[in-house]
Amino acid sequence: METPEVKHSRWPSPIWLVPLLSLLVAGWLLYDQLLQRDVQIVIRFDNGAGIKPGVELRYRGVPVGSVDEIVLDDDLKHVKVHASLNRDAEKLARENSRFWIVKPQLGIAGARNLDTLVSGKYIAVKPGDGEPKKTFKGLEAPPEQQPDTGLKLTLVADRVGSLKEGRHIYYRDLQVGTIGESHISDDGRFVEIEAIVQRQYAKLVRSNSEFWNSSGLTVDIGLFKGAEVQASSLENLLRGGVSFATPPEPGPLAKAGQRFSLHRHAEDDWLEWAPVMKWK
Amino acid sequence: MRPARERLTAWALLIAAALWLLPANLLPIMAVTQAGRSHASTIAGGVWQLFEAGMPGIALIVFVASLLVPIFKVLVLAVIYWRAEREDNPLASTRAYRLVYWIGRWSMLDVFVVAMLAALVRFDRLAQVQPAPGILAFAVAVVLTMLSAHAFTPRQLWKAEHGNS
Numbered sequence: 194m195e196t197p198e199v200k201h202s203r204w205p206s207p208i209w210l211v212p213l214l215s216l217l218v219a220g221w222l223l224y225d226q227l228l229q230r231d232v233q234i235v236i237r238f239d240n241g242a243g244i245k246p247g248v249e250l251r252y253r254g255v256p257v258g259s260v261d262e263i264v265l266d267d268d269l270k271h272v273k274v275h276a277s278l279n280r281d282a283e284k285l286a287r288e289n290s291r292f293w294i295v296k297p298q299l300g301i302a303g304a305r306n307l308d309t310l311v312s313g314k315y316i317a318v319k320p321g322d323g324e325p326k327k328t329f330k331g332l333e334a335p336p337e338q339q340p341d342t343g344l345k346l347t348l349v350a351d352r353v354g355s356l357k358e359g360r361h362i363y364y365r366d367l368q369v370g371t372i373g374e375s376h377i378s379d380d381g382r383f384v385e386i387e388a389i390v391q392r393q394y395a396k397l398v399r400s401n402s403e404f405w406n407s408s409g410l411t412v413d414i415g416l417f418k419g420a421e422v423q424a425s426s427l428e429n430l431l432r433g434g435v436s437f438a439t440p441p442e443p444g445p446l447a448k449a450g451q452r453f454s455l456h457r458h459a460e461d462d463w464l465e466w467a468p469v470m471k472w473k
Numbered sequence: 474m475r476p477a478r479e480r481l482t483a484w485a486l487l488i489a490a491a492l493w494l495l496p497a498n499l500l501p502i503m504a505v506t507q508a509g510r511s512h513a514s515t516i517a518g519g520v521w522q523l524f525e526a527g528m529p530g531i532a533l534i535v536f537v538a539s540l541l542v543p544i545f546k547v548l549v550l551a552v553i554y555w556r557a558e559r560e561d562n563p564l565a566s567t568r569a570y571r572l573v574y575w576i577g578r579w580s581m582l583d584v585f586v587v588a589m590l591a592a593l594v595r596f597d598r599l600a601q602v603q604p605a606p607g608i609l610a611f612a613v614a615v616v617l618t619m620l621s622a623h624a625f626t627p628r629q630l631w632k633a634e635h636g637n638s
Contacts, residue, residue, distance in 0.1 A: 206478065208485040211617070215489035222496045222606055247512055311599075 231258065231277035236292045236316070238331035241272035243314035244294065250276055250316045251295075257282035257318065274331070276316070288323025292316055293332040298359075334359070343370060344395035346447065348386040348404055348435065349378070350455035355408050355433030362388055363407060363436045369394035372435060386455065388435060396472040398437065401444035403463055405456040408433030438463045443470055476629045483554055486621035491547050493614035498540065500607035503587050507600050515607060516540055516583070539583050543611075546573050546580070546618050554625065563630040570627045577619040584612045 238244070241263055250258035258278035266273050278286055295317050298305040309315065319336050350356075353375050362370035373387030390398055414420045435455065447453075501513035514522065516539050523532035550573055553566050560566055590602040 206481055206485070208482045212485050212489040212492060215492040215613075215617070219492045219496050219610060222610060223499060226496070226500050226606055247507075 289321025407436040483625040490617035497611035502607035
């Protein structure tokens with residue numbers, strides 16, 4: 194009988210492709226998941242109520258990270274929130290990025306962030322434009338209510354009425370700003386209400402502008418003219434807000450921190466003021 | 474297939490399985506989202522959570538079944554393959570091999586549990602379970618270990634005494 198010719202392949206068995214491929218894929222998986230970890234950031238808040246490890250960071254409503262741990266600052270005046278941002282959201286951590294805690298808001302004219310009642314609070318982020326950064330100072334209120342985002346004015350009034358923080362400022366019934374904190378003036382005779390007009394509308398405010406409280410109804414009944422009811426938008430009626438108008442001969446631009454007196458209601462002709470102002 | 478070649482295949486698959494055990498144990502196997510909070514846990518992390526939650530018994534079971542057994546299987550197979558050439562106690566090795574082979578079919582329990590949870594726990598924002606990459610690596614490691622054990626025939630352990638190689 195012929196002896197069969199035995200040939201030995203010079204190549205190793207193809208089965209060795211399995212461990213080779215495993216090494217590549219498993220190694221890549223490890224590298225991808227472990228070494229390119231989430232970006233660690235630290236946010237300092239004055240008050241960390243409702244923030245726990247696991248609380249989400251969201252940008253435009255989408256989760257982009259979560260809180261890892263919360264520690265007290267050394268001076269006991271802040272809490273430091275250590276959080277990790279997903280890798281694809283790395284660009285959110287840069288200078289001028291803003292972080293704030295979103296809480297439920299209930300009010301007569303509307304409710305906001307009701308989902309946080311069920312899911313708890315979360316931290317929202319608004320990206321900045323500077324260099325990448327790792328530590329941030331958290332805001333107590335959403336950035337649109339922050340003084341440095343617009344022209345900050347002081348309104349002087351007899352009483353606060355319904356002008357609580359977060360109420361709006363209207364120009365021709367269009368929202369152009371937000372009411373900030375109120376406090377009693379140094380001499381105790383007035384209340385001073387902080388008003389923040391958004392930067393893009395800041396040029397509408399002139400030094401001779403008039404501000405009035407546009408919440409509520411003004412009912413004027415006279416013997417000869419009948420009854421006259423005045424109210425701005427329904428939302429304004431319910432929530433309370435401030436409106437302003439600028440006279441036909443607009444003065445120079447209002448300076449930051451300028452004081453205006455807040456009238457109880459508008460004079461008739463204020464409502465007809467329609468000066469031409471290049472506001473852009 | 475010739476025994477040497479057979480053993481080579483078994484070795485190759487076993488090495489691949491051992492490689493996959495690394496990501497399987499180091500990466501999270503599932504992410505649990507509860508009331509808007511998401512938490513990813515590795516096998517060891519899950520064991521530790523069970524222990525801290527006051528369930529040392531279950532923690533021990535999970536520790537043995539999910540962490541020890543897969544590593545133990547790979548090690549035992551490696552010893553069996555290593556000694557196959559000059560086996561002096563074929564009976565013990567055969568028993569160990571049969572044990573490993575028998576355990577193999579139960580090793581997918583973790584994968585099954587994660588798959589069940591991911592499919593059943595879908596309450597949107599209230600609670601959600603999502604599989605994470607670790608469980609995939611775990612499944613691959615288990616499958617490769619089983620294939621490796623399958624590629625090896627315990628008959629090789631006995632050939633030396635019968636002298637029929």
